[in-house]
Amino acid sequence: MTAAWLADVAERTAAAGLHRAPVARQPGATEINLASNDYLGLSTHPDVMAGAHAAIDTWGTGSTSSRLVVGTVQAHVDFENDFADFVGADAALMFSSGYLANVGAVTALAGRGDLIVSDTGAHASLIDGCRLSRARVVVVDRGDHHAVRRVLSERTEQRALVVTDSVYSIDGRLAPLRELYAATRATGATLLVDEAHAIGVRGPGGRGLVAECGLAGSPDLVVTAVCSKSLGAQGGVVAGSVLLRDHLIDHARTFIFDTGVNPAAVGAAHAALRVLIANPHLPDRLLAGARRIAAAVGADRPESAVVSLIVGDPAAAVAAAQECRDRGVLVGCFRPPSVPEGTSRLRLTMRADVDDATITTVAAVVRNALGMAGAA
CATH class of the missing domain: 3.90.1150.10 (Aspartate Aminotransferase, domain 1)
Known part of the structure; x- marks a missing residue:
């Protein structure tokens, strides 16, 4: 039965023109690559590659366990501190991917009896976080801050979380962050902003759209980001207050139960951050x-x-x-x-x-x- 179902789904997917197959890049390939998210071209930067090699030499190839057992090395902490400083937050916490950072943050900040307001431009990781949270979820049109404010004002729940991309990944348009933050502040809600496509791209020296909008370090504001785009490495980050970081360590399941980011990725991400800071x-x-x-x-x-x-x-x-x-x-x-x-x-x-x-x-x-x- 399983094979028959899989074959039927595959046939319908192909008929709709939606079948996908990974195409492996080859060593020495000469194609011009404008499909990646390596926005600053740092994945092959010599300093970034050296950072990965140095981390392997120091810590080995793997983190060997979850971050709460023995999977945290000093390199994780050093990167988290420097990334927090870079985006104007008090603290940061590194996850194994941006996807896991978003799922972990959303599910740790909202649950049954709470409200989450999302929009139609949200990344799949935010959508999955909303679904897994068990909170009531209201989806508004992309960037419609008036609708966000209305939903927040009319809610019956005490706690509410608004989630948005800062740069929408499909077409690169910007979310109205100032208006969204004003709506959350006026209604006692928290705003979570995914800066995956903004770090290294927008804001002073690439510090993101949150910083560009003058919101860096604001209360009840959570920033998520990735190390796999402008920083050319791997991993995800959540930045905000020290209280937020401590809460995620205790309650974010994608942090608690996942193996820590491997040292090479941490070393590369940290080296890329230094390159960005030195080349604003x-x-x-x-x-x-x-x-x-x-x-x-x-x-x-x-x-x-x-x-x-x-x-x-x-x-x-x-x-x-x-x-x-x-x-x-x-x-x-x-x-x-x-x-x-x-x-x-x-x-x-x-x-x-x-x-x-x-x-x-x-x-x-x-x-x-x-x-x-x-x-x-």
Whole structure:
């Protein structure tokens, strides 16, 4: 029965043009990669790679247990302290991934008898955290801070949590953080902001949209972030007050029951953070490049590193992405359920180390692929 069900689901998924298969990158590959989230190009930076090697030399290859047994090494603590300072928080806690950081934070901050307000742009990790929390969940339109305030004002629950991405991952648009925070403060709620696509991209020196909005270190504000995008490594982080950090250590199941981030990833993330601090111009270079490539392919002016090109039909989007790959350019291809029906798209993610000649090459390849897909 299980095999028959799996085969039926696979057939229906393929018929809808939604089957996916990982494509392995190969050593020495020469494709231009604008599909990754390595926004600052730090995953291959010599200092970042050296940071990973040094951590292995000091601590070995694995954390060997959960953080609360013997899986915490001094490297975790040092990175957490420096990351908290960077984003203007009092404390931070590192998780094994950004996904686990969001699930752990949401489920530790809200439960049965509480309210969570999310929006239609929330990342899957926030959605899953909402579902697992057992709280009542209300979903509003993306960025609709008026609806958020109304729901919070009309609630019967004493405690409420609002969750949002700061930079929406699909199209790179910005959430109205100032208005959302004002709504939560006025109604006694807490705001959790996922800065996964904002750290290293927005804010002074890449400190994120929370800092750009003047909200860093504000009360009843929780920041989550990742080390796998601008920092070119692996892991997730939750930043806020010391009380928050202590609460997560005691109550976040994805921290308590998971093996700690391996030392190499911690060493790489910390080295990347130092590179970013020493080169505060990198986010400006990144955004300038994103705007150049958006103009070259006829996209709207981007607010982040993401350039989104809607194709519509999922099969056409896959064909366009494959045409780009065949011509040496890797681009993202997003289909339902990652995006709403009828909005399958190519997603270009700019890097700070991409030069103008490369932008010209990419633009020509993408325009041609969109033309062949009938989306130009």
